[in-house]
Amino acid sequence: MERDLKSIGALSKATNVKVTTIRYYESIGLLAEPERTESGRRVYGKETFERLRFIRHARDLGFEIDAIRELIELQSSEEQDCSHVDGIARRHLTGVRNRIEQLRSLENELERMLDQCRGGKIEQCAIMESLADHEHCISDQHEQLDIRVQPR
Amino acid sequence: MERDLKSIGALSKATNVKVTTIRYYESIGLLAEPERTESGRRVYGKETFERLRFIRHARDLGFEIDAIRELIELQSSEEQDCSHVDGIARRHLTGVRNRIEQLRSLENELERMLDQCRGGKIEQCAIMESLADHEHCISDQHEQLDIRVQPR
DNA sequence: GTTGCTTCTACAGTCGCTGTAGATTGTATC
DNA sequence: GATACAATCTACAGCGACTGTAGAAGCAAC
Numbered sequence A, B: 001m002e003r004d005l006k007s008i009g010a011l012s013k014a015t016n017v018k019v020t021t022i023r024y025y026e027s028i029g030l031l032a033e034p035e036r037t038e039s040g041r042r043v044y045g046k047e048t049f050e051r052l053r054f055i056r057h058a059r060d061l062g063f064e065i066d067a068i069r070e071l072i073e074l075q076s077s078e079e080q081d082c083s084h085v086d087g088i089a090r091r092h093l094t095g096v097r098n099r100i101e102q103l104r105s106l107e108n109e110l111e112r113m114l115d116q117c118r119g120g121k122i123e124q125c126a127i128m129e130s131l132a133d134h135e136h137c138i139s140d141q142h143e144q145l146d147i148r149v150q151p152r
Numbered sequence C: 001g002t003t004g005c006t007t008c009t010a011c012a013g014t015c016g017c018t019g020t021a022g023a024t025t026g027t028a029t030c
Numbered sequence D: 001g002a003t004a005c006a007a008t009c010t011a012c013a014g015c016g017a018c019t020g021t022a023g024a025a026g027c028a029a030c
Helices: A008-015 A019-027 A046-060 A065-076 A083-116 A125-133 B010-014 B017-029 B045-058 B065-074 B083-118 B126-131
Strands: B042-044
Touching: A008 A046, A008 B126, A019 A046, A019 B017, A046 A065, A046 B083, A065 A083, A065 B010, A065 B126, A083 A125, A083 B083, A083 B126, A125 B045, A125 B065, A125 B083, B010 B042, B017 B045, B017 B065, B042 B065, B083 B126
Parallel strands: none
Antiparallel strands: none
């Protein structure tokens, strides 16, 4: 199927994955090394296109690279029962739910903080007090909470 | 108040911030360079202890280092009105809420995927199909969604 | 004196990319 | 054929907020 061969740029557009990211996936072994033209440019077939679409979709769902690597390995062992796949997805879902819970308690505390602020000078700002205040300290309640809001 | 002087280890325990992290905060200018003993060890007073507690609390609430830097600067301009502080917190709250929404839609899609799986072999696994399937592709709907679930 | 803990500096590694520099190749237009 | 511009190539640095490592030195208790 010679007509399906794509340059890296065409593959990028078709999958909505950036060119640099495709090269990155190759460098970490998530994508196989593709064939090259005489001048050394990458050429991709339909298989890579579909694998990349799979990867993109899994990344969109928040699966980590290592989990995707595992899923791809499992893909080739078609005979096996899919409880392993199910387990990976279920673990991930649990992670997502935990994260939502964490963020919800952040949301509550931030709301509480903002409600207390009635304007005025920084010296008496309720938000600043709240941040300096030992009483509301989250880290005393649960040891190492993961707190980053904006990933990537 | 000589009796309040702490070693880096003592400060670490008192604030629940790791020793390496305290040194890191110093290196990025979030904490001032402390005094040293004759042999070169860091010695901290009550001020640093309180600033570090402030930082820790703000980090627990998910504020980024740069936002914390700004909050600390505002702290010293006590005369100013606190609308700037309020703005920082409000922006952050909006970020948290957006993130929760993103994660909820991930949660939904993952649940849907898992519900479809009825066991069996990987070849016909609904989860795998769903991942390979173009139809459910999130990235076609909204361009660059931020998807990492487990930060740090 | 010796064991074992803390601290020191300096630097590499984490994750998942993204951006840069400088060179080459390919395509379209004049 | 010349020229302009886009796409691609490699190699490496940078992001954020730390964490971990190596190797040396200091310090306290037995």
